[in-house]
Structure formats: structure tokens, C-alpha cells
Amino acid sequence: MNLEAIAYVCYGIASAITIKLILDFVSSLYQFPPGPWGLPVVGYIPWIGKDPAKTFIKISKKYGNIFSVSLGGKAFVVLNDWQAIKMSIMDQPQTFLGRITNVTTNVATERKDVAFSDGPIWRVHRNLVVQCMKSAGIGKSAMEINVKSALHDLIEQLESSNNIPIEMSSLFFMPLMKVVWKLVANKNVKDANKEISSFNDDINCMFQQMGPDNLYDIFPWLRFIPPNDSRYKRFVKSTQKIKTYLTSIIKSHENKWIEGEENDFIDFYLSYMKREQAAGNSKPPYNSDYCMYSAFDMFLAAIETTSATMLWTFLFLLRNPEVLKKARKEMDSVVGRERLPCLDDYSRLPYMKALIMEVHRVATVGPLSVPHVCTRETRIGDIKIPKNAACLQNIYAVHHDPNLWMEPSKFEPERFINEKNEATWPPYLIPFSVGPRQCIGKSFADMFLKIFIAGLLHQFNFNFSNDHPEPNLERANGLTTHPYPYFLTFAVRKY
Numbered sequence: 001m002n003l004e005a006i007a008y009v010c011y012g013i014a015s016a017i018t019i020k021l022i023l024d025f026v027s028s029l030y031q032f033p034p035g036p037w038g039l040p041v042v043g044y045i046p047w048i049g050k051d052p053a054k055t056f057i058k059i060s061k062k063y064g065n066i067f068s069v070s071l072g073g074k075a076f077v078v079l080n081d082w083q084a085i086k087m088s089i090m091d092q093p094q095t096f097l098g099r100i101t102n103v104t105t106n107v108a109t110e111r112k113d114v115a116f117s118d119g120p121i122w123r124v125h126r127n128l129v130v131q132c133m134k135s136a137g138i139g140k141s142a143m144e145i146n147v148k149s150a151l152h153d154l155i156e157q158l159e160s161s162n163n164i165p166i167e168m169s170s171l172f173f174m175p176l177m178k179v180v181w182k183l184v185a186n187k188n189v190k191d192a193n194k195e196i197s198s199f200n201d202d203i204n205c206m207f208q209q210m211g212p213d214n215l216y217d218i219f220p221w222l223r224f225i226p227p228n229d230s231r232y233k234r235f236v237k238s239t240q241k242i243k244t245y246l247t248s249i250i251k252s253h254e255n256k257w258i259e260g261e262e263n264d265f266i267d268f269y270l271s272y273m274k275r276e277q278a279a280g281n282s283k284p285p286y287n288s289d290y291c292m293y294s295a296f297d298m299f300l301a302a303i304e305t306t307s308a309t310m311l312w313t314f315l316f317l318l319r320n321p322e323v324l325k326k327a328r329k330e331m332d333s334v335v336g337r338e339r340l341p342c343l344d345d346y347s348r349l350p351y352m353k354a355l356i357m358e359v360h361r362v363a364t365v366g367p368l369s370v371p372h373v374c375t376r377e378t379r380i381g382d383i384k385i386p387k388n389a390a391c392l393q394n395i396y397a398v399h400h401d402p403n404l405w406m407e408p409s410k411f412e413p414e415r416f417i418n419e420k421n422e423a424t425w426p427p428y429l430i431p432f433s434v435g436p437r438q439c440i441g442k443s444f445a446d447m448f449l450k451i452f453i454a455g456l457l458h459q460f461n462f463n464f465s466n467d468h469p470e471p472n473l474e475r476a477n478g479l480t481t482h483p484y485p486y487f488l489t490f491a492v493r494k495y
């Protein structure tokens with residue numbers, strides 16, 4: 001083919017894509033709830049800003065709390081307040097169960113995990129994974145022992161830091177990895193391949209890539225554009241690295257597996273799998289690929305979210321010294337100075353409990369949750385939602401809604417304490433989302449946060465480093481939201 005012919009073909013393809021995008025855009029205007037106009041092809045992307053959840057709050061002032069917004073050629077319905085979320089995801093639990101298919105979720109998990117699959121496979125798979133997590137010890141005293149052991153290691157590390165400023169963003173990676181790895185593969189991180197410590201960068205890379213405004217999902221052809229170290233290519237490399245490692249671990253578990261001697265998540269998964277296979281069912285999710293992707297979910301979902309919550313906690317405490325003082329006073333009077341706090345203490349630590357709830361509320365590390373797809377045409381109140389519409393829950397908006405919270409921008413754990421001095425969790429505090437697809441790692445995160453926050457407050461005074469700029473509370477967004485990197489110094493508490 002000569003150059004002219006190639007140019008015509010390219011021109012034809014580009015025109016066809018543009019026309020399709022314009023038609024999708026126009027048809028979405030009629031089927032979806034009203035929302036702001038965007039441009040053809042790119043939609044509202046030029047105005048989405050660095051913090052889409054906050055932009056959506058502004059849009060809701062004009063269009064109400066259920067509106068749509070086009071990101072690239074795809075329209076999303078935004079559920080911007082508690083009523084909208086309740087009337088959809090909670091009150092119509094069978095309707096909003098789908099997940100979107102896009103480039104990054106396909107590359108990451110091929111939709112063979114729990115978080116990004118849907119339909120009957122998701123249902124069976126989610127039950128299986130929850131069962132395996134419970135059997136492997138999630139929420140049980142064995143896990144508390146593992147969390148405490150990871151805390152001890154971190155305390156030792158900080159004790160020897162001699163007031164040298166510590167860059168916080170990777171501080172909780174290893175402790176979390178130790179707990180996850182023990183649960184998933186019954187391995188101590190020290191014994192594991194060094195490769196594991198490099199997973200931090202890979203997990204970060206994946207999360208930054210997976211926000212709703214990710215350009216590779218909006219314009220999939222971008223992934224074919226050089227350079228070789230484009231964000232997309234780094235994303236593929238990172239996912240591949242973790243998957244290859246997990247596949248080898250599962251293989252070695254399979255080789256050693258003995259019925260009745262299950263020690264970890266992978267063992268329990270293999271046992272279920274082998275039982276089903278023996279009964280003639282080798283369909284998904286009963287094969288080792290699905291086992292690998294469930295383990296992959298735990299790496300992906302547990303570490304970044306829980307670490308971000310820890311990072312916000314320290315930032316909020318330093319910005320609100322009166323809260324830190326109250327929390328310490330309560331802890332010292334209940335626990336004393338002779339031993340570390342434990343999970344049981346929390347029945348007498350209402351302020352500490354409320355403090356963690358307030359971190360979940362103000363930080364909201366999963367501000368737009370994971371998109372849900374509506375599996376049939378429906379209504380939320382009198383607003384029509386078309387079949388296959390992707391819906392974003394604006395959890396950040398719920399957590400900062402002045403109709404639900406007095407002075408929402410204030411960091412004030414007292415708002416959760418009732419007249420009997422008990423910490424109470426209101427139904428519209430939803431950091432883990434709600435409904436049948438809500439987070440399956442809540443009790444893991446809860447245990448880790450309680451033990452680590454209490455333990456570190458109990459053992460250390462900490463402060464911003466004089467040698468580095470003081471951080472502000474600006475939010476860095478991907479699929480999760482975390483603070484920008486900051487440095488702290490730690491000194492052992494003497495009193």
C-alpha cells in the first residue's frame with residue numbers, strides 16, 4: 001500500500017472513532033440524568049480538576065444530587081449524597097452489582113478477582129474469598145498476634161531512628177505486607193524473596209493509574225503510543241511482576257498441599273477448589289488463576305487503603321494537637337504506661353474509637369468508591385437510570401455534607417460520642433461503602449488501624465521535621481486518596 005492509501009485508511013478510522021464518540025455523547029445526553037455539558041470526545045475532563053469528588057460537589061449545586069458527567073466518551077451517573085446512595089445501592093441491592101470493563105481492570109485482573117468481576121462468578125467468588133479469609137484468621141486472635149508483631153518491629157525501627165526525619169509514605173508498607181503475607185501465604189516477610197519489598201512502588205503505580213479520570217481507560221488507543229516507559233507500560237510491568245510472584249507461590253502451595261492441614265488463605269482456597277473439582281466442577285472460580293487473582297486483590301486493596309488511612313491519621317493529629325492530647329489522656333488512664341494497648345482495651349477507649357471514625361470521615365480514602373454498573377434500567381426516586389450506566393458514589397460528599405455533619409471541615413472526634421460516652425457509628429459514615437459489594441476487608445483494616453494507631457500514640461511523640469516543608473492537607477488522588485509525601489520525627493515518650 002502506498003503512503004497516500006495508508007493516510008486515507010488512518011483518516012477513515014479516526015473519522016469513524018470520532019463519529020462514534022460524538023453519537024455516544026449525544027445519545028447519553030438523552031438517556032442519562034442531566035448534568036454539565038462537556039466537549040465531544042473528551043467530555044468534562046478538561047474541568048474535572050485534581051479532586052473529582054470536590055468538583056462533583058460543586059456540580060451538584062446546579063444539577064442536584066443525581067447527575068451525569070461525561071468522561072471521554074463514557075457517561076457516569078454521580079450519586080452525590082447519602083439519599084442517592086441509599087436509594088440505589090442499598091435499597092436496590094440486586095440492580096447496582098455490575099462493574100465496568102476497561103483497559104486497566106482488564107490488565108490488572110482480567111476480571112477474575114472479586115473487586116472487578118461481576119455476575120454469577122463474582123457472587124460465588126466473593127462468598128468463597130470471604131470464607132477463606134475467615135478460615136485463615138481475619139478478625140481472629142491469631143491475626144491480632146501478627147498485627148502486634150508487625151507493630152513491635154516498627155516500634156524498634158522508630159526507636160532507633162534517633163530523631164532523624166522519616167519519609168512517611170512508605171512507612172506502613174512493610175508492616176501491612178507482613179500481616180497480609182502471613183494471612184495469604186503463611187510466610188514471614190523476612191523469609192520471603194526480597195522482591196516483596198519492591199512491591200510498594202508497584203502497588204502505588206497501580207493505584208495512581210486506576211482513578212475514574214484515567215486517560216488510558218478513556219482513550220484506550222493511548223496505550224499504543226510510545227515512550228516505552230509510559231505510565232501505562234509501567235502499570236503493565238508492575239501488575240505482571242506481582243502476578244508472576246503470586247503464581248509461583250500458589251504453585252509451591254499446590255505442591256505441598258495436604259488435605260486438612262490448611263494454614264493460610266491460599267491453602268483454604270486450594271481445598272475448596274479441589275473439593276469442587278473432585279465433584280466435577282472445575283469452572284471459575286475453582287481454578288488456581290482465580291486463587292491468584294483473589295490473593296492479588298488483597299495486596300492491591302489492603303495495603304494502599306490502610307496505609308493512606310494511617311498517613312492521614314498522623315497528619316490530622318499534628319494539625320489538631322488538642323485531639324492528640326485527649327486521645328493520649330484517655331489511653332494513659334485506661335491502659336497505663338506499663339504495656340501496649342490491645343484490641344480489648346477499645347471497649348473502654350471511646351475517644352480513640354471516635355478518632356478513627358473521624359479519620360475515615362475527613363480523609364475518605366476511597367472518595368468515589370469503585371464504580372458500580374446498573375444491570376437493568378431503573379429509577380432512583382423519579383430519576384431514570386439506563387441499563388449499563390456506570391455509577392460513582394461520592395462518599396467524600398456524604399462525609400462532608402453539612403446536612404449530616406455540623407461544621408464538616410472540622411476534625412472533631414467528639415461528634416461520634418453520645419451522652420453515655422459511647423462512640424457510635426452512624427449509618428452515613430461509609431468509608432467501606434454499603435450494600436452487597438461493600439469492602440470485604442473492613443475487619444482487617446479495623447484491627448490494623450486500632451492496634452497501630454493506639455500503639456504508636458502510646459509509644460512516641462512525633463512532630464513535623466524542621467528540615468522539610470510542613471505538609472498541607474491537599475489530597476493526591478488515584479483510586480484512593482492519600483496526603484502528599486511528608487516527613488516526621490519520632491521520639492520515645494518518657495512520661
Ligand code: HEM
Pocket residue numbers: 114115116126297298301302303305306309365366369370371372431432433434436437438439440441442444445
Ligand atoms: C481503610 C481501609 C479500606 C477502605 C477505606 C476500603 C474501602 C473500600 C471501598 C470503598 C470499596 C468499594 C466497595 C463498593 O464497590 O461499593 C472496597 C472494596 C473492596 N475492598 Fe476495601 N477498603 C479498605 C481495606 C481493605 C482491605 C484490608 C481488604 C482486604 C483484606 C479490602 C478488600 C476489598 C475488596 C476485595 C473489595 C471488592 C469487593 C467487591 O467488589 O465485592 N479492602 N473497599
